[in-house]
Amino acid sequence: xxxxxxxxxxxxxxxxxxxxxxxxxxxxxxxxxxxxxxxxxxxxxxxxxxxxxxxxxxxxxxxxxxxxxxxxxxxxxxxxxxxxxxxxxxxxxxxxxxxxxxxxxxxxxxxxxxxxxxxxxxxxxxxxxxxxxxxxxxxxxxxxxxxxxxxxxxxxxxxxxxxxxxxxxxxxxxxxxxxxxxxxxxxxxxxxxxxxxxxxxxxxxxxxxxxxxxxxxxxxxxxxxxxxxxxxxxxxxxxxxxxxxxxxxxxxxxxxxxxxxxxxxxxxxxxxxxxxxxxxxxxxxx
Ligand code: AMP
Ligand code: FE
Ligand code: FE
Ligand code: ZN
Numbered sequence: 001x002x003x004x005x006x007x008x009x010x011x012x013x014x015x016x017x018x019x020x021x022x023x024x025x026x027x028x029x030x031x032x033x034x035x036x037x038x039x040x041x042x043x044x045x046x047x048x049x050x051x052x053x054x055x056x057x058x059x060x061x062x063x064x065x066x067x068x069x070x071x072x073x074x075x076x077x078x079x080x081x082x083x084x085x086x087x088x089x090x091x092x093x094x095x096x097x098x099x100x101x102x103x104x105x106x107x108x109x110x111x112x113x114x115x116x117x118x119x120x121x122x123x124x125x126x127x128x129x130x131x132x133x134x135x136x137x138x139x140x141x142x143x144x145x146x147x148x149x150x151x152x153x154x155x156x157x158x159x160x161x162x163x164x165x166x167x168x169x170x171x172x173x174x175x176x177x178x179x180x181x182x183x184x185x186x187x188x189x190x191x192x193x194x195x196x197x198x199x200x201x202x203x204x205x206x207x208x209x210x211x212x213x214x215x216x217x218x219x220x221x222x223x224x225x226x227x228x229x230x231x232x233x234x235x236x237x238x239x240x241x242x243x244x245x246x247x248x249x250x251x252x253x254x255x256x257x258x259x260x261x262x263x264x265x266x267x268x269x270x271x272x273x274x275x276x277x278x279x280x281x282x283x284x285x286x
Contacts, residue, residue, distance in 0.1 A: 002267060003033040003034060003202045003267050003270075004031055004032045004033050004034070004264050005032070005033060005035075005265040005266075005267065006027065006030075006032050006034070006035050006036070006061060006248055006249050006250065006251070006260060006261050006263070006264055007032040007034075007035075007036040007081070007083070007190075007220075007246050007247075007248045007265050007273075008038050008039065008040060008064070008081060008095075008192065008220065008246075008248030008250045008251075008268070009023060009027070009035060009036065009037055009183075009248075009249060009250070009251040009252075010038065010039055010064075010132060010253070010255075011023045011037060011049070011133075011253075011264035012040055012045070012133050012145065012249070013037075013039040013042050013044040013045030013133045013134065013207070014039035014040035014041070014045075014134040014136060015040060015130075015133070015134070015136040015137075015252060015255060016039070016171075016252045016253045016255065017130075017253025017254045017255055019045075019048065020037060020046075020048040020049035020050075020054030021048050021051070022048065023035075023037065023049065023052060023251075023253075023261040024052050024053050024059060025054055025075060025255070026206075026260055027051065027261075028054040028056060028057045029265065030144050030260040030261045031261065032057065032261050033056070033057065033058060034057070034058045034059075034060060034143060034236070034270060034282070035048050035057060035058075035059060035060070036059075036060035036062045036081075036083060037059065037061060037062060037167075037259070038062040038063055038064045038083075038265050039063060039079050039104075039133070039134060040063070040064050040065075040133050040134045040136060041063065041064070041065060041066055041096045041103070041124075042063060042095075042100065042133070042134045043061065043063055043087040043128075044097060044133070044134075044186060046061045046087065047186040049273075050283050053192065053283060053284070053285040054177050054285060055285050056148060056283070056285075057137050057285065058142070058282045058283065059282065059283045059284075059285045060083055060084060060273075060282050061083075061084060061087070061244070061280055061282075061283070062081060062082055062083040062084065062085075062187075063081075063082050063085075063096070064079050064080070064081050064082075064101075064176065064192055064260065065079065065080045065081075065082055065096070065099075065173060065178050065182070066099050066170065066173065066176040067079065067080050067104060067172050067173050067174070067178045068169075068172035068173070068175065069175050069203050069207055070172065070174055071221065074169070075169075076081070076201050076202070076203050077079075077099050077149075077169070077170075077172055077200065078175060078191065078192075078194070078201075078202075078203055079191075079192035080175065080178050080179070080182065080187070080189050080190070080191060080195065081190040081191075081220065081246075082178075082182040082185075082188070082189050082190075082278035083186025083187055083190065083254055083277060084142070084186070084187055084188060084273070084274070084279050084280050084281065085185035085188075085277075085279035085280070086185045086186050086187070086279035086280060087185075087186035087187055087279075089181070089184065089186075089279075090186070091181055091184070092181040092182065092185045094274075095178070095181060095190060098171075099133050099137075099170070099171070099172060099173060100172045102171035102172070103134060103135050103136065103170055104135055105128070105138075105170070105171070105186065106168050106169070106170040106171075107123065107135050107140060107278045108123050109124065109128075109168055110137075110140055110142065110166050110167075110168055111123040111126065111160070112156045113166050113168070114140075114166055116227045118227075118274075119144075119147070119149065119164065121140070121143040121144065121147055122143070125141075125143060126139050126140055126142075126260055128145050129142055129159045130216065131132065132171045134237050135214055136253045137156075137157070137162045138153055138252065140162060141153045141156030141157065141161075141255075142175045144156045144161060146163075152258065153255050156173075164204065164262065171187055175209075176214055179211065179214050179216060180214070180215065182215075183190070183215045184279060185268045185279050186278035186279030186280075187220045187277060187279050188217045188218075188273045188276045188277050189215065189216055189217055189218075190216070190217055190218040190219065190244070190273075191208065191211065191216060191219050191220060192219070192220050192250075193223045193225075193226065193250070194208065194219055194220065194227050194229040194232055194234060194253060195225075195226050195233065196223065196225035196226065197223065198225055198271075201231060202279060205222075205237055206264055208237060208241070209241065212241040212243055213243070215271065216219070216243065217239065217243065217244060217272075217276060218238065218243045218244035218245060218246055218269065218272075218273070219243050219244075219245055219246070219264055220244075220245075220246045220247070221233050221234040221235050221238065221240045221245045221246065221247060222246070222247025222248070222263040222264075223247070223248060223263060224249075224258050224262065224263070225250075230249060243265070244269040244272045244273065245266075245269055246263075246265040246269055247263035247264050247265050247266075248263055248265065249261060249262040251264055273286055
């Protein structure tokens with residue numbers, strides 16, 4: 001049977017609900033052969049995931065980096081998956097630290113907007129809910145659920161709440177700078193859910209052409225936020241540009257309904273990622 005490879009998951013090191021140790025065990029239980037841990041803007045979950053790695057599972061250490069394309073006004077946010085980079089590379093470490101701090105600034109401002117409208121949510125409680133992991137809007141969504149204002153995370157991302165009315169930008173990394181930093185750290189950058197228009201504005205294909213020339217290695221095609229037509233479009237673009245194609249669950253535990261391994265990556269694309277990386281190696285338990 002072909003290897004089952006899921007290259008995009010989140011743990012409690014960011015906005016997932018399983019700890020890194022629980023995540024790798026769940027990945028093995030889901031029948032995966034390879035799983036990537038790609039928490040938002042952090043590598044904090046890597047070591048715990050390595051320590052808990054069950055036999056037969058290979059861990060790809062990664063992160064999902066909050067980027068922005070400043071070529072239009074207002075700038076468009078986008079996510080870069082970065083695989084197998086050196087987690088000690090100082091400039092990259094500094095940028096990730098800065099973005100995590102910017103997330104806290106933005107989160108606190110969103111809470112202030114909510115409170116100004118009489119919504120009783122507390123920033124201290126939201127920070128405590130993130131338990132030291134990278135704070136994101138899903139943590140604010142949990143506070144809205146606890147307050148009985150919405151029934152689910154997806155409702156909290158609707159236009160009346162975090163999706164529009166109480167949506168604020170955060171200070172992300174310029175996408176070209178992020179590409180350069182990931183490559184300099186020996187990592188392999190893949191554009192996460194590039195056509196996920198449900199989440200907000202998407203970038204034009206012309207930008208993807210420029211990103212490919214600037215070191216982008218691949219595009220995530222198979223993702224729950226892409227329609228079949230969008231997946232086909234992304235595959236076609238990747239073929240034109242010589243980029244590899246991935247498929248992934250973007251698992252977030254109970255913050256989303258998608259299951260581990262719901263979408264997977266072909267072994268050939270995975271091999272290309274491993275071959276291109278010089279930062280750290282995949283880890284298999286001994
Ligand atoms: P942030 O990183 O704080 O901007 O929040 C974005 C995160 O919210 C994404 O990584 C997803 O985990 C989550 N998210 C975005 N849109 C939705 C949605 N419609 N339903 C549930 N979770 C979402
Ligand atoms: Fe997330
Ligand atoms: Fe993402
Ligand atoms: Zn993600």
